[in-house]
Amino acid sequence: MFATEADLAAFKAKVRAAVLSNDLATIGGLIGVAPDAIEANRDKITMVMHKHRLEMRDTLFADRRAAFEWLKTRGHTDVRGGKLPARLADLDARP
């Protein structure tokens, strides 16, 4: 579906940004909802947004050690006791 890795990365970045900013219009657009039908489909779009938040969280937990290491490089010093202090916003900057 994505001709290049760059195309895929652009898509993921678009989703991540939309989820983090609670951008219903963008999420709606990505699931085929026309711009003038966003409000009418608010519940559906909200559910999709939650779903992708969970996907992102699951991805983070699946690669917990990598997350710790990355957070350290970002100057997070409170990475102790197996806890991830990161806010979801931090995910947006992950490579």
Next chain:
Amino acid sequence: MADLAYRSNSTGGDSSFTTATISATVPTGTAAGDGMIIVYDSAFLAGGGAPTHTTPSGWTAMGTGTYNNGVLEGRKTFYSLVAGTIQAETLTSSGNAAHVYCRLSYQNPDPANFASTVVELFGLLASTSSPVFPTITTNSSRQLVLYTIGATLVGGITYTPASSGLTERSDANTLGVYELQTTTVGAQGTKTISSSSADQFFYGIAVFQSNLTGALTGVSGTGAVGTAKSAIDKAITGNAGTGAVGAVTNVVSHALSGNAATGAVGPLSVDLARALTGVAATGAVGTLVANVDYGLSGNAAAGAVGTVAQGTSYGLTGAVGTGAAGTVVSNITYALTGVSATGEVGTLTPVTGTTLDLTGVQATGQTGTTLANVDYGLTGLAGTGAAGNLTASLSQGLSGASATGAAGSVTANLSGALSGASATGGVGTNTPTISYALSGVQATGAVGTLTAVVGNDITYALTGVQAVGEVGNVTAVGGDAEAASGAGRSRRRRQRYIVEIDEEEFEVSGPEEAEELLEQAKEMARQRATIAIERAQKAQRKPKPKILADAAKAMPVPTIEASPAIRPVATAAIAEIRQIYREAMQAVEMIALMRRADQDEEEALLLLLL
């Protein structure tokens, strides 16, 4: 009539999610009558349902399938068209989506049934770098199976066909298209593609029909037969060989009718150009010579006759010699009629330099020679007794000629239609060198070879071909072979397959039954997931961790073991069940999340992460 022949393809893609359509351009060189195929994939961000596709005007929508891998939710559709307008087509999804397509053109499509009746297959594969297409069962030989595979989570993937028989037709925009030209009917076996990266691939398989697929039905072989081969184009009818026959050779162009040879006959030679009618030789006859220019009629020699001679110039009639006649000579100038000699007759000779009729000349008794030395029509000549030769050296129409006795040969050196030719006795070879439909071909008894040799490979129906006796081989070249029964069927040892689900063993007959069994397990998982979600919806007051724990407890992933031969099927089933439960758990969790929709998002997410 030929197999489908690939001409070219066009491809395209757009993953911007900013448009609901994409234009499928015409493959280079596409010509009127080509079979055209479009494989169209599009996808939304997962969660809202897969896109729906609008069929381009005039095209036939074949199968369509959907997938949801958690990131994308997509649909693949096959379209086909024969003899329609050749133009770029707009492929339309139900909203702004990512699109990719491959459009192909093929020569020699079946104009009426290019899209075969075989049901298309679709599926999402577990992550792998060696995706395997399941087997598809074709319903005719000479079909083309089109395998398509698309990456769903990884960008820039390329493919290489790993299974023999696959020919790559396109590898662009992470959509690979491969074709298999079938030579057999039935299951085509699994096919493997090698991918440049692992991914969850969404595949589609469709079957297309060439115009070279005429049905071959009713072929059966029973008993001892050498070989019955069909390598023909069209119908041959009514050929039959019975018993032992030498050869039947037809090298004619036009009609030869009513010829018959019975018994022992010497030679019967006809080398004439005009009508010779009523000529007959019976018994022992010396010589009957007609060397005339004019009408000689009613000449007969019977018994012992010396000579009846006519030295007339004009009509000699009624000359008679009776008893021991020496010579009857007519040396007159005009008509001689009623001349006859009876008894011992020497010679009856019309030694005319005549130019007019000699009628009623007759010699009875021992006949020497009857000579007609005239110039016109010779009719009603008859010699009775042992015949030596009967020679007519005339020059027009010959009809009704017959010889009775032991026949040597009858040779017709003509050039017209041959009908009703038949030979009865021991059959050597019956070879028709023609090129149309062959039906009702039958050989009975001890058969050498029955061969229909015609121009091309099979194109049309070959029906009712049957050989009776002990069967060697029945070979249908290029047709749809049906089962042949008789000697030679080997016995196979039945293999035992075991599937173990949660320590309970099930014996199955093979992969297909294993799939049915595992499909039941998957269906049970779907039911459990549905129940768990319903319980979560009803659990209004339970805390979220409790809801999640209850759901997880209600959806235990079963342990599944299987015999090595069917283990891949079991592994795939486990993966699918895990995916079912995983999606259900997400649904349960979302139910809880949706109740807190009014809470601050960052706080909620922080709780989730801690």
